[in-house]
Each structure stands twice: as structure tokens, then as C-alpha cells.
Amino acid sequence: MKYCKKCLQPDTRPNILFDEHGVCYACLYEESKASIDWDARFNELLNIAKNAKAEAKKRGNIYECVIGVSGGKDSTFQAVYAKEKLGLRPLFINCVPDEITQIGQHNIDNLNKLGFDIKELIDGIDGVSEDDMYFYSMPDLDEMKQKGIRAIFLQYYAKEWSQVLNADFSIARGIKGRMDDDLHDIGRFTALDSDLQIANQMIKYLKFGFGFATDEACYDIREGRLGREDALWYVNEYDGLCGEKYIKIACDYLGISKDEFFRVVDGFVNKDLFYKDENGKWKPKFKVGQDFNIN
Incomplete structure (x- = not known):
């Protein structure tokens, strides 16, 4: 069992990699951020958003992107970032976990209060037919490619992204955490x-x-x-x-x-x-x- 020489990541994590100096690749990526041209990446993201808006308009779609959300710090950051910084109108998808907590439900409701539309994926509800679930079904990957649908990883484009910033950003916009535990x-x-x-x-x-x-x-x-x-x-x-x-x-x-x-x-x-x-x-x-x- 070996630990990264910079952080505390052990090599017992599945698929973890270390360089010849014993530093994990997550630390190496963090170091590489200093040399990233974040303006160029953000401009690339703006072009992606611009194309999404144009494509949605051409297809007559109300929504211009889809974001999977839990209501936590990362998804709340993504939600507001997409709307306020990229000017997109997103549709949110939430797969309700079994035994959802009161805090979790509050945070999902909070996204609604912030003005976003959310569809909940449901399972095992009496009286729900397969036709009723059409818009909740995951399309075939090849079909998605044919339709020109693409997925992006926001952390790649957003210099602001971090665990603490996302938390502070989201708390300021109404989410609750496990502060009483x-x-x-x-x-x-x-x-x-x-x-x-x-x-x-x-x-x-x-x-x-x-x-x-x-x-x-x-x-x-x-x-x-x-x-x-x-x-x-x-x-x-x-x-x-x-x-x-x-x-x-x-x-x-x-x-x-x-x-x-x-x-x-x-x-x-x-x-x-x-x-x-x-x-x-x-x-x-x-x-x-x-x-x-x-x-």
C-alpha cells in the first residue's frame, strides 16, 4: 500500500496511477491547471452553448441542454452556471434515490425555487405505463450521436470549479448541508x-x-x-x-x-x-x- 507523495491518495484505489516520483495523476492534473489557457477553454464552451441554442431553435425545442442533478453543491453550481454564464435554458433530470433525505428533498425543491424545470425519474409507481415513461427513457447511444447530442464535462472548461467554491456558491443560493450532524x-x-x-x-x-x-x-x-x-x-x-x-x-x-x-x-x-x-x-x-x- 503506497501513498501519493503529495496528497493522501493510496494506491488501493482501483485504477489509480502514479508517476515515477510517486505522485498521483490527480495531483499532476491540479498542477497542470496553471498552464491551461482558461480563456480559450471558456470561449470553446461559449461556442458549444451558441450551437446548442441554434440547434434547439431549429428543432423547436424549449430546452437547450439537459443536466443531471441531485440538488447538491456541484449540480447547483452547474445549473446556475449554465443559466447565468452561458445563457442556456436547461432541463434537469433527477433520479430520486431510495430513502431520499429531507435535506436532499429541500435541495431539489430549491432548484425549482431558483426557476429551473426538473423531471424526476420514477420507478414502480402503480398506473404508470411504458408510454408515460417515454420522455424519461435513456436513448440509444448511436441514436444520440446521429442526433448530434453531445456531453460535456464542465470542470474541464470552468476555472472556478472546486469543492469549496461550489459549496459556498450553492449555500449562498439556498442549499442545505449536513451541518447538524x-x-x-x-x-x-x-x-x-x-x-x-x-x-x-x-x-x-x-x-x-x-x-x-x-x-x-x-x-x-x-x-x-x-x-x-x-x-x-x-x-x-x-x-x-x-x-x-x-x-x-x-x-x-x-x-x-x-x-x-x-x-x-x-x-x-x-x-x-x-x-x-x-x-x-x-x-x-x-x-x-x-x-x-x-x-
């Missing part, structure tokens, strides 16, 4: 629309040796908000945590007991990275940020 119960503030993801991140931690606290720390290191040493405390304090409340939510959703939940989870724990202590709790064999030889 103890980080020792949830491990991070994100993933607002579903409580099931908290148990998911605990399982990810036990399988790969890192959870979402590591992900957030790496973002902060790359964007200059935390030094690597300061980030170590954050990761050690919060990574992989999941409060009893959220274990119960996951068990109730799955229809299993807590004992059954942990019996299954234990089968997927990476035993090279974790051991069980005398109280039956999984503990890391490794130290965050320090390369660890797996026997």
Missing part, C-alpha cells in the same frame, strides 16, 4: 440526498483502506487549503466512520439484522489492511500517509 457519525458533509451512502463509505474504507474523508482531504491538499500534515489529522479522526443511526438505516432498508449486516461486511474486509481487536472492531494495520508493506 457530528462528523464522527458521518465521516464527511457531502452525499446529502441519501443516508445509505454513509454505510457505503464505511464499507469502502474497510475494503480499500480509505473513505470519503480521504477523498475530501486530497481535494483540500491539491487546492491548497490544507497541508499534507494537517490533513493527516482529519483523515485519522474521521475516515470510515459510520454512526449506529446510519447502520440501522442501512439494515432497515435492506431488511436484515445488524448481525447479518456485519457478517456480510466482514467477508469483504481487506484482511491485509485491517485486524480485529479484542472488542471485535476492525482496526487499521497501516498508518495514514505512510507506505505499508502487505505481507
Whole structure:
């Protein structure tokens, strides 16, 4: 188990790559931003938006682009950016997660209040026919290409994009976060629309040796908000945590007991990275940020 020499990303992340100096490619990309001609990229994006408007007008479409949204910081930023900076009229698509949280519903409703139109993808509703679902169906990829439909990755074009900016930008426009939760119960503030993801991140931690606290720390290191040493405390304090409340939510959703939940989870724990202590709790064999030889 090796860590990036600049952030705290371990090589246990599937498909992660490091250069010959032991630096992950996410850090290398962040460094490359200084040499990017952001004005040229933004002008390219403006041309894409201009073509989308012209194509929508030619086809008689009301909407000029489609954006998948959860109501969180990133999708709220994209929504307002598309409307106010690119002058587009977007249609939003939201796939409602199982057991959507009150915060998640508030944030979706907030997009409506900001003046956007949203279609919700629904499933298993009595009385809904296949014809009723026509406009909610994902078209064939080849058909999309024939129609000239293209997808873009906004982060490629928008210099402003960052975890913190997107959050501050969106909070100023009405979204709510998990500010009332103890980080020792949830491990991070994100993933607002579903409580099931908290148990998911605990399982990810036990399988790969890192959870979402590591992900957030790496973002902060790359964007200059935390030094690597300061980030170590954050990761050690919060990574992989999941409060009893959220274990119960996951068990109730799955229809299993807590004992059954942990019996299954234990089968997927990476035993090279974790051991069980005398109280039956999984503990890391490794130290965050320090390369660890797996026997």
C-alpha cells in the first residue's frame, strides 16, 4: 500500500496511477491547471452553448441542454452556471434515490425555487405505463450521436470549479448541508440526498483502506487549503466512520439484522489492511500517509 507523495491518495484505489516520483495523476492534473489557457477553454464552451441554442431553435425545442442533478453543491453550481454564464435554458433530470433525505428533498425543491424545470425519474409507481415513461427513457447511444447530442464535462472548461467554491456558491443560493450532524457519525458533509451512502463509505474504507474523508482531504491538499500534515489529522479522526443511526438505516432498508449486516461486511474486509481487536472492531494495520508493506 503506497501513498501519493503529495496528497493522501493510496494506491488501493482501483485504477489509480502514479508517476515515477510517486505522485498521483490527480495531483499532476491540479498542477497542470496553471498552464491551461482558461480563456480559450471558456470561449470553446461559449461556442458549444451558441450551437446548442441554434440547434434547439431549429428543432423547436424549449430546452437547450439537459443536466443531471441531485440538488447538491456541484449540480447547483452547474445549473446556475449554465443559466447565468452561458445563457442556456436547461432541463434537469433527477433520479430520486431510495430513502431520499429531507435535506436532499429541500435541495431539489430549491432548484425549482431558483426557476429551473426538473423531471424526476420514477420507478414502480402503480398506473404508470411504458408510454408515460417515454420522455424519461435513456436513448440509444448511436441514436444520440446521429442526433448530434453531445456531453460535456464542465470542470474541464470552468476555472472556478472546486469543492469549496461550489459549496459556498450553492449555500449562498439556498442549499442545505449536513451541518447538524457530528462528523464522527458521518465521516464527511457531502452525499446529502441519501443516508445509505454513509454505510457505503464505511464499507469502502474497510475494503480499500480509505473513505470519503480521504477523498475530501486530497481535494483540500491539491487546492491548497490544507497541508499534507494537517490533513493527516482529519483523515485519522474521521475516515470510515459510520454512526449506529446510519447502520440501522442501512439494515432497515435492506431488511436484515445488524448481525447479518456485519457478517456480510466482514467477508469483504481487506484482511491485509485491517485486524480485529479484542472488542471485535476492525482496526487499521497501516498508518495514514505512510507506505505499508502487505505481507
